Amino acid sequence: MTAQIELKNIDKHYGAFHALKKVSLSIEKGSFVALVGPSGCGKSTLLRSIAGLETITSGDLHIAGKAMTGVPPRHRDIAMVFQSYALYPHMTVEENLTYSLRLHGVGKAEAKAKAAEVAATTGLSALLPRYPRQLSGGQRQRVAMGRAIIRNPKAFLFDEPLSNLDAALRVQMRKEIRALHDRLGATSVYVTHDQIEAMTMADWVVVMRDGIIEQQGRPLDLYDHPVNRFVAGFIGSPAMNFLDGTVSEDGGSVVLAGGERIALGKPAEPNRQVIAGLRPEHLRIAQGPADFHVEVGNVESTGSATYLGSRDDRLQVVQTDRSSVAVGDRVGLEIDPALVHLFDPQTGARI
Amino acid sequence: MRRFLGSLRDGAGFDILLVGAAMVFLIAMAGLPLIYNVLMSFQQVDMFTLGSLIRPWAGFQNYIDVVREPAFWLVAKNTFIFVFFSMGGQFVIGFALALFFAQNFPGASTIRGLFLVSWVMPGLVVGAIWSWILAGDFGVLNTILKNFGVISSNIFWKSDPAFSIWAVVIANIWLGLAFNMLLLSVGLAAIPRDLYEAAELDGANAFQRFWTITLPMMRSTIGAVLSLGLIGTLQQFDLFPAITEGGPANTSTVAQFWSWQMSFKLYDFAKGATISVMMLILVLIASIIYVRSTRHEVRG
Numbered sequence: 001m002t003a004q005i006e007l008k009n010i011d012k013h014y015g016a017f018h019a020l021k022k023v024s025l026s027i028e029k030g031s032f033v034a035l036v037g038p039s040g041c042g043k044s045t046l047l048r049s050i051a052g053l054e055t056i057t058s059g060d061l062h063i064a065g066k067a068m069t070g071v072p073p074r075h076r077d078i079a080m081v082f083q084s085y086a087l088y089p090h091m092t093v094e095e096n097l098t099y100s101l102r103l104h105g106v107g108k109a110e111a112k113a114k115a116a117e118v119a120a121t122t123g124l125s126a127l128l129p130r131y132p133r134q135l136s137g138g139q140r141q142r143v144a145m146g147r148a149i150i151r152n153p154k155a156f157l158f159d160e161p162l163s164n165l166d167a168a169l170r171v172q173m174r175k176e177i178r179a180l181h182d183r184l185g186a187t188s189v190y191v192t193h194d195q196i197e198a199m200t201m202a203d204w205v206v207v208m209r210d211g212i213i214e215q216q217g218r219p220l221d222l223y224d225h226p227v228n229r230f231v232a233g234f235i236g237s238p239a240m241n242f243l244d245g246t247v248s249e250d251g252g253s254v255v256l257a258g259g260e261r262i263a264l265g266k267p268a269e270p271n272r273q274v275i276a277g278l279r280p281e282h283l284r285i286a287q288g289p290a291d292f293h294v295e296v297g298n299v300e301s302t303g304s305a306t307y308l309g310s311r312d313d314r315l316q317v318v319q320t321d322r323s324s325v326a327v328g329d330r331v332g333l334e335i336d337p338a339l340v341h342l343f344d345p346q347t348g349a350r351i
Numbered sequence: 352m353r354r355f356l357g358s359l360r361d362g363a364g365f366d367i368l369l370v371g372a373a374m375v376f377l378i379a380m381a382g383l384p385l386i387y388n389v390l391m392s393f394q395q396v397d398m399f400t401l402g403s404l405i406r407p408w409a410g411f412q413n414y415i416d417v418v419r420e421p422a423f424w425l426v427a428k429n430t431f432i433f434v435f436f437s438m439g440g441q442f443v444i445g446f447a448l449a450l451f452f453a454q455n456f457p458g459a460s461t462i463r464g465l466f467l468v469s470w471v472m473p474g475l476v477v478g479a480i481w482s483w484i485l486a487g488d489f490g491v492l493n494t495i496l497k498n499f500g501v502i503s504s505n506i507f508w509k510s511d512p513a514f515s516i517w518a519v520v521i522a523n524i525w526l527g528l529a530f531n532m533l534l535l536s537v538g539l540a541a542i543p544r545d546l547y548e549a550a551e552l553d554g555a556n557a558f559q560r561f562w563t564i565t566l567p568m569m570r571s572t573i574g575a576v577l578s579l580g581l582i583g584t585l586q587q588f589d590l591f592p593a594i595t596e597g598g599p600a601n602t603s604t605v606a607q608f609w610s611w612q613m614s615f616k617l618y619d620f621a622k623g624a625t626i627s628v629m630m631l632i633l634v635l636i637a638s639i640i641y642v643r644s645t646r647h648e649v650r651g
Contacts, residue, residue: 053548074554086549090567099563100553147553 003062004029004155004187005050010059012045012211019045020056021211027155027204032181032188034202036195037234042211047157047191052076064154079148080157083164085140087132093119093143094128100151114150121180122146138169145177149184156181158190162197174201195235199223207231229348232277232341238307241278241315244345247271254342260292265338268351275348277341280307280316283333285323290332296325385631391624398618413625420622422601422609429516430605433523437587438580440524445531445576450561452532453539463536470529478593481522485509485594515595515603522590527583531576538572539565578641585630606630 005027012020020042027033035043048054050061052073061068068076088096097118098111106114119125122142132140141161148156158177162170178201181188192198198205199219206216207230215222215231226232232240245254251267254276262276297311301322308317308325317333325331342351358364387404392413394406417423452463469477484491487507496502508518542565550560566573588607591597597604597612604612606626614623 051548051552053551073548073551074556076552078552080549080552082545082549084543084545086543086545088546088549088564090570099550099555103554103559103563147549151553 002029002065003027004031004064005189006060006062007046007050008060008062010046010049010061011057012042012049012054013057019211020049023059023211023213025206025213025216027187027189029187030185031203032178032190032201033204033206034190034192034198035206035208036192036198037208037214039193040210041208043191043193043206043208044159046208047080047159047189050155050189051078051080051157077154078157079151079153079155080159081141081144081148081161083160085132085144085161085164087140087143087147089132091131092128093124093130093132093135093146096132096143097124097128097146097150099147104151118146118150121149121183137165138173141165141173145180149180149186153186155187155189158188158192160192161190162192163194170197177201196237199235205235207234225350226277226341227350229275229277229343232343232350236279236281238280238316238318240341241280241283242343243276243278243314244273245276246273247342254340256292258292262291262335262340263337264340264342265336268342272351273345274351275343275345277343278315278335279339280318282335282339283315283317284335285317285319285325286332286334291334293330293332296327296329296331299323299325299327388624389628389631391621392628394621396619396621396624401620409621413621414629417622417625417629422604425601426604426606426609429601429603432516433520433587433605434581434584436517436520437523437527437584438577440520441527441531441580442573442576444524445528446535448528448532449535449539452536463532466529466532468529469525470527470533472526474526474587474589475593477522477526478590481518481525481590482509482594485518485521487511509595510599512599512602515599516605519590519594519603519605522594523584523587526587526590527580530583531580534576534579535569535572538569541572542568574641578637581637582634585634 003026005025007023007025007027010020010023011018023042023046025046035046037043045054049056050063052068052071056069063076063078088099091099094112094115097115098106101111101114115128116125119128122145124139124142124146127135127139127143132143135143141164144161161177162173165173174197177188177190180186190198190201199222202219204216205219205222207214207222209230215227217225222231222235226235229242233242243254243256245256245262247253247264247268247270248255248261249270251264251270253261253263254268254274255261256276262278268274294315295311296308297313298309300307300309304320306319306321306323306325308319308323308331309315343349344351355364359368390404393409393411394400395409395412396406400406448463448466452459483489485508487493487505487510490505490508492508493502493505497505506514508514546564546568547560550564555563585607588611591603591605591608595603597608601609607630610623610626610630612623613619613626
């Protein structure tokens with residue numbers, strides 16, 4: 001596989017603010033990469049730097065093997081879908097779609113045919129003569145995508161494209177974008193703050209925080225082997241539980257504050273202070289002897305799953321079977337020792 | 352009575368009261384003088400009938416007389432030059448400045464604000480200033496042009512028949528420039544940034560972005576600026592008495608100045624009113640075109 005977009009030691013300063021710190025990333029041709037992180041982590045800045053809408057302070061950016069430093073956006077052959085869609089309000093859907101073609105001197109008839117073709121793939125055929133203001137949010141979103149795919153660019157950039165849609169439509173558009181990506185064999189970079197979007201859509205997830213890449217990898221690798229506490233807490237929903245504890249004398253378990261123990265899959269350094277990371281969906285209510293006990297503070301049931309919260313609000317449990325647990329109950333919890341994550345309390349790094 | 356008072360406080364009566372107050376004001380302050388002016392243009396007016404409302408009916412005689420005046424076509428030509436080039440200059444330079452200040456360099460908004468100085472100044476003062484600048488023998492403009500080698504001998508801007516109307520046009524462009532720039536700046540600021548970014552990624556260069564995004568998105572603003580410009584230029588009076596007084600030999604007389612001369616210098620109120628009615632019709636046509644052009648406004 002060849003790298004379609006190659007970033008090396010990208011730095012970006014806004015005055016005194018260091019937005020991107022030595023970011024290096026290689027995006028393979030045909031892959032769907034998600035940049036994910038909390039707001040202000042630099043993911044949008046990184047995307048806009050790839051597009052050329054922001055100038056990078058230092059570092060190398062190559063697209064399809066060509067150095068892009070100093071190349072204006074219009075010569076980068078990249079398409080972007082904006083969060084606001086940025087449709088041209090004074091143009092019809094058809095004119096929006098053919099705008100780039102017309103700029104590049106494509107003939108009227110050819111542009112029209114191309115627009116009809118793209119409209120068919122994005123389900124816009126009936127809407128071509130309309131103006132953006134006459135469209136619903138989902139339709140506008142499709143026009144924005146159609147405008148991107150019509151000129152067959154070297155890469156697609158998505159800047160939180162689904163955040164203005166309602167939940168049901170978001171789930172549907174998630175699938176459509178991914179299907180479109182597969183059909184076109186395109187290279188896509190997708191920015192989102194929603195880790196579910198990143199996990200479900202992308203082949204490769206890049207987790208960012210404060211201008212650096214915390215971890216990148218396949219979605220399930222990030223879920224199974226987060227390199228630090230931040231990634232562990234960011235990936236997965238509801239978020240991972242973190243409990244303070246000390247590794248036991250024999251190294252085979254973690255002793256919690258209350259003296260109860262959680263067994264470990266692999267032995268750890270004895271007597272070391274640790275943070276144990278337990279995913280809510282990995283915790284089970286013990287029928288027999290339990291690893292540890294909590295008092296239930298709240299119970300929320302969605303029908304398919306039940307969310308239990310502890311009284312001290314430090315722990316959440318997701319159960320997929322109907323539970324008869326009530327608020328105020330003291331329940332015993334157990335977890336598969338192989339699924340316990342340990343992190344260093346100071347650095348947050350995985351142990 | 353009680354019900355009437357009740358409806359005044361809460362109901363249709365209150366609406367009528369508000370509309371009525373506005374209408375009374377409009378009719379008293381603008382409507383009646385306007386109608387009186389139109390009426391006068393169809394009457395024979397002389398010193399003896401000046402005080403009466405009902406005067407001998409003249410039909411279209413006043414209009415025929417005005418068109419037959421020896422100065423009519425010269426004034427029409429001057430008015431056209433004055434309106435067209437004032438508006439053109441104000442608009443083009445104003446738009447260029449608005450685009451310039453939209454670049455958001457340090458101090459851009461402060462300097463843009465300072466431009467308003469020209470608009471705040473009374474026309475007579477502006478006229479006096481430009482009168483000095485344009486002075487043939489000691490004017491600054493001549494000195495500058497001569498030093499740059501544009502002209503070899505002094506131009507007598509105010510007294511040369513070939514230049515007199517242009518002297519007022521130049522002053523008027525300066526006077527209206529800031530207002531144009533400010534309105535156009537507001538229009539520019541209302542265009543979302545990401546449209547330009549999308550266009551840039553779609554492959555549009557700076558000129559194409561201006562032509563395909565800025566101009567169409569500014570349509571209603573441009574319409575408003577141009578129609579306000581037309582009204583403003585046709586109302587511009589102060590500059591004429593301050594700079595050329597319409598001379599020499601009417602070469603810088605425009606319709607509004609001519610109308611005033613007719614009424615208050617020659618006391619031919621009928622012709623003065625007739626000229627102003629003719630101007631009114633022009634403005635009316637322009638306003639209708641403007642209103643129609645913004646009816647299908649596209650925004651957002």
